[in-house]
Amino acid sequence: MSGGTLVDVAFWAFAVAAVVAAWLVFRVDSMVRAAYWLFASFVAVGFIMVLLGARFLGLVLVLMMAGEMTIMAVFMVMFMMNPAGLNPMTMVHQHRTAIIAGVVAFAGLAGVGLVADFPDRPVAASSEPTAELGRELLGDSMLVFETAGVTLLATMIASIALAAKRGRFGDAAAGSVAPELDPEPPPPDPEEQAGHDHHHDAAGGKEAGP
Amino acid sequence: MSLPALLVVSAALFGVGVYGALSQQTFVMIMMGLELMLSGAMLAAVALWAGATGGNPKGQLLTVVAMTVMAVEAAMGFALVINIYRIRRAEMTEKIKRLRG
Numbered sequence: 001m002s003g004g005t006l007v008d009v010a011f012w013a014f015a016v017a018a019v020v021a022a023w024l025v026f027r028v029d030s031m032v033r034a035a036y037w038l039f040a041s042f043v044a045v046g047f048i049m050v051l052l053g054a055r056f057l058g059l060v061l062v063l064m065m066a067g068e069m070t071i072m073a074v075f076m077v078m079f080m081m082n083p084a085g086l087n088p089m090t091m092v093h094q095h096r097t098a099i100i101a102g103v104v105a106f107a108g109l110a111g112v113g114l115v116a117d118f119p120d121r122p123v124a125a126s127s128e129p130t131a132e133l134g135r136e137l138l139g140d141s142m143l144v145f146e147t148a149g150v151t152l153l154a155t156m157i158a159s160i161a162l163a164a165k166r167g168r169f170g171d172a173a174a175g176s177v178a179p180e181l182d183p184e185p186p187p188p189d190p191e192e193q194a195g196h197d198h199h200h201d202a203a204g205g206k207e208a209g210p
Numbered sequence: 211m212s213l214p215a216l217l218v219v220s221a222a223l224f225g226v227g228v229y230g231a232l233s234q235q236t237f238v239m240i241m242m243g244l245e246l247m248l249s250g251a252m253l254a255a256v257a258l259w260a261g262a263t264g265g266n267p268k269g270q271l272l273t274v275v276a277m278t279v280m281a282v283e284a285a286m287g288f289a290l291v292i293n294i295y296r297i298r299r300a301e302m303t304e305k306i307k308r309l310r311g
Binding site for chain 2: 007008011015018019022023025026031034035038041042045048049051052053054056057058060061064068071072075076079091092093094095097098099101102103105106107108109110112113114118119120121122123124127129132133135136137141144145148151152155156158159160162163165
């Protein structure tokens with residue numbers, strides 16, 4: 001993997017960009033901006049893949065995420081109460097546990113990456129990764145490829161079935177009682193109040209914390 | 211661009227994803243955390259493919275499978291968000307504490 005200092009500089013730039021953008025996803029107030037920071041993180045990861053030689057995979061990742069993040073941004077505008085981040089807020093729960101879990105996951109995986117002894121067999125410079133991937137997908141591993149395709153078809157059917165307003169047996173929401181647009185919080189349980197009083201404080205001011 | 215450096219970067223992406231998926235209250239933000247975790251996993255797979263397998267195409271195939279997982283997760287997640295918003299007007303985890311209905 002020796003490709004000169006230029007490749008190294010590009011790698012570190014993309015690596016820092018990927019991690020910082022990923023961090024900003026959960027730090028910005030605007031959820032639409034969060035979606036595009038996530039896209040920026042994916043673009044950086046895709047370019048690192050291109051630097052590693054997996055050109056096809058890197059560019060497919062970028063293209064796929066461009067579409068998905070646009071959908072995500074539209075979703076934010078459709079559903080969220082504060083998509084533009086006009087007033088600052090944090091919407092988090094179990095914050096300390098989450099931070100500890102994230103740090104532990106990072107430390108464990110990074111430790112494996114640093115300590116484990118992986119074989120040193122880099123890709124030959126003369127190889128054609130995209131052509132090899134194509135032959136693999138339509139050769140030995142066609143079953144895997146086709147299974148992925150059928151899985152995606154099943155996903156399409158399932159998501160249409162879930163998202164369609166009118167199902168085969170009537171309205172999708174039939175039998176369920178739709179609450180008010182802005183439901184009042186239920187009267188606090190005495191026992192719940194004793195145990196979980198820190199869960200309510202970050203709900204964007206909608207739920208009155210005890 | 212050594213293999214340990216790449217694995218540390220992918221571990222960092224995964225760690226940020228774990229934090230996001232556990233801490234966020236909005237469904238779509240939780241999905242973003244899951245996608246960051248998958249992105250870290252894909253980066254690690256490509257790094258190992260490029261550095262430790264001598265360019266075995268099955269390493270790239272693993273990444274294609276991970277991308278399929280990502281697409282499935284996104285599609286099902288969006289469908290479930292639409293469904294639960296239609297029925298319960300909920301866009302946050304705290305609004306579906308009671309499972310009835």
